Amino acid sequence: MADSPWLSAEQQAIWRHYLNLSRLLQDRIEKDIQREAxxxxxxxxxxxxxxxxxxxxxxxxxxxxxLRASQSRTSHAVARLEQHGWVRRERTLQDGRGQLAILTxxxxxxxxxxxxxHAATVRSVMFDPLDERDTADLARIYGKILAQxxxxx
Amino acid sequence: MADSPWLSAEQQAIWRHYLNLSRLLQDRIEKDIQREAxxxxxxxxxxxxxxxxxxxxxxxxxxxxxLRASQSRTSHAVARLEQHGWVRRERTLQDGRGQLAILTxxxxxxxxxxxxxHAATVRSVMFDPLDERDTADLARIYGKILAQxxxxx
DNA sequence: CCGAGTTATATGAACGTTCAAGCATCACCT
DNA sequence: AGGTGATGCTTGAACGTTCATATAACTCGG
Numbered sequence: 565m566a567d568s569p570w571l572s573a574e575q576q577a578i579w580r581h582y583l584n585l586s587r588l589l590q591d592r593i594e595k596d597i598q599r600e601a602x603x604x605x606x607x608x609x610x611x612x613x614x615x616x617x618x619x620x621x622x623x624x625x626x627x628x629x630x631l632r633a634s635q636s637r638t639s640h641a642v643a644r645l646e647q648h649g650w651v652r653r654e655r656t657l658q659d660g661r662g663q664l665a666i667l668t669x670x671x672x673x674x675x676x677x678x679x680x681x682h683a684a685t686v687r688s689v690m691f692d693p694l695d696e697r698d699t700a701d702l703a704r705i706y707g708k709i710l711a712q713x714x715x716x717x
Numbered sequence: 718m719a720d721s722p723w724l725s726a727e728q729q730a731i732w733r734h735y736l737n738l739s740r741l742l743q744d745r746i747e748k749d750i751q752r753e754a755x756x757x758x759x760x761x762x763x764x765x766x767x768x769x770x771x772x773x774x775x776x777x778x779x780x781x782x783x784l785r786a787s788q789s790r791t792s793h794a795v796a797r798l799e800q801h802g803w804v805r806r807e808r809t810l811q812d813g814r815g816q817l818a819i820l821t822x823x824x825x826x827x828x829x830x831x832x833x834x835h836a837a838t839v840r841s842v843m844f845d846p847l848d849e850r851d852t853a854d855l856a857r858i859y860g861k862i863l864a865q866x867x868x869x870x
Numbered sequence: 871c872c873g874a875g876t877t878a879t880a881t882g883a884a885c886g887t888t889c890a891a892g893c894a895t896c897a898c899c900t
Numbered sequence: 901a902g903g904t905g906a907t908g909c910t911t912g913a914a915c916g917t918t919c920a921t922a923t924a925a926c927t928c929g930g
Contacts, residue, residue, distance in 0.1 A: 575844050581859040586739050587785050588866040632740050661895045661908040691728050693865040701854040706734040712846040713741040814878040814925045
């Protein structure tokens, strides 16, 4: 806990900036992916994470962890991606409870169709306005905040 | 549009950091406010924005704009806050279509009960890990990105 | 002042997320 | 082996957001 609960004027300004930025950015990315692929960004990230995993598959467990999403959310999401035919599920052999989420060929295909446009959006909105010093600073700062967040309380 | 669609390794790392950070932060704040007030952060922000406006009231129009939310979303949200008794609506005199969203006494009361805890959370998670140079850098960087975002495409 | 187009808001359905159970399997102790 | 608790995952209901549509009030040219 902090000694004073209030934010300084500067902190308040940054916080409002952050709120606006993250909403605008979120909306922008969301619409972009929705238009290109007809799925929300959260689902795109599932395809992306699976594509980088060995055998393009992950246990629901681990998938939820890399997404930092709840198991429930992950389960619902994978169920829907399964309907699209972009992911399929298989029981794991080692653990009878385990489910393996596997990126299908169609899912891979879809992903590589979408990815460049998505990357271009991210670049143009987040990185084009920044110079090298900015990105270095941003990396340092995000590292600090993330470390704090991941510490639990 | 950018010349190359791909992100550099550093940009990719920052982007992932940002995604994780914003999700963790969002979850943290959301649960915090949900626990304290039983409303989502988006609704808390409505109370906050109204509290700062003249007569603690704004036209739906302007409210949506300061929130950077759609009119539909704002309408649904205010409807629900009205059920809680924290906001009420009144037709505007000048423009027969206009609706004025007004923070009630109960809404104000609720807000000042919640605000300090909320500020403490923001401070502890976002600002405590940063030193003065960090916050200055962050202000500069967010300013740049926001300017870009607000430029439209 | 009449009608076409615009603006301000609301509404309902569809979708995604959260929350609280629920079920099956595993792990461990006896 | 058999029970007790933990783990992995799913399900359904409740809620918030989005999208398309509706409605009412304004504007402005004729």
